[in-house]
Amino acid sequence: MEYKLIYDVYMSIWVPNKMFLTKGVGRHKEKLASFEMALRDAGIHAVNYVHVSSIFPPGCKLISRDHGLRMIKPGEITFIVMARNQTDEPHRLISSSVGMAIPADPNSYGYLSEHHAHGATDEECGDYAEDIAAQMLATTLGIPFDEDSSWDERQDAWQLSDKIVRTTHITQSAIGQRGSWTTVLAAAVLVLDHEDIPSKPPEINHKPVENGGK
Numbered sequence: 001m002e003y004k005l006i007y008d009v010y011m012s013i014w015v016p017n018k019m020f021l022t023k024g025v026g027r028h029k030e031k032l033a034s035f036e037m038a039l040r041d042a043g044i045h046a047v048n049y050v051h052v053s054s055i056f057p058p059g060c061k062l063i064s065r066d067h068g069l070r071m072i073k074p075g076e077i078t079f080i081v082m083a084r085n086q087t088d089e090p091h092r093l094i095s096s097s098v099g100m101a102i103p104a105d106p107n108s109y110g111y112l113s114e115h116h117a118h119g120a121t122d123e124e125c126g127d128y129a130e131d132i133a134a135q136m137l138a139t140t141l142g143i144p145f146d147e148d149s150s151w152d153e154r155q156d157a158w159q160l161s162d163k164i165v166r167t168t169h170i171t172q173s174a175i176g177q178r179g180s181w182t183t184v185l186a187a188a189v190l191v192l193d194h195e196d197i198p199s200k201p202p203e204i205n206h207k208p209v210e211n212g213g214k
Contacts, residue, residue: 020068099129
């Protein structure tokens with residue numbers, strides 16, 4: 001039992017307990033450099049990010065962008081859910097969004113969804129990403145909904161449910177310019193705040209073995 005407790009404590013280190021949303025846009029004549037500019041605009045250029053799948057961890061707390069950026073360090077391995085879009089076509093509208101759906105039960109997990117589009121506004125791209133995240137969470141929680149209904153109708157139904165506490169999105173759009181690459185990105189950054197985790201496992205009281213261990 002005690003060893004299981006130790007295992008649970010150390011495994012919890014790898015479950016992010018905080019998350020923040022950010023976005024950015026970058027322009028440069030080189031495609032890769034435009035992505036770097038977008039990362040800088042989002043404030044996440046100095047980390048070694050790992051692109052992960054889209055689960056909002058149980059018990060995770062959504063914090064502000066400013067608070068989150070203060071918690072990450074240069075060179076840190078950082079887990080990120082990211083949507084990214086690029087174009088070198090002038091007058092081309094591009095957008096990227098991360099949608100989020102959080103369950104009312106803090107012990108349950110939520111969903112994040114990535115979406116990128118061409119010719120879609122911030123609102124259109126964001127609503128789509130948010131809708132996808134909410135649909136995934138609703139099917140997990142067994143909330144009935146009509147797939148053929150509009151996003152507004154489904155949103156109203158989910159708001160009436162006591163199983164989904166919040167849906168939202170973060171979205172970045174931009175219009176391409178002649179002679180340069182344009183990159184837009186939206187991201188949910190997962191933070192491992194070790195201050196909220198016990199610094200050491202509980203001590204184990206080793207009792208002497210008697211009678212040859214019998």
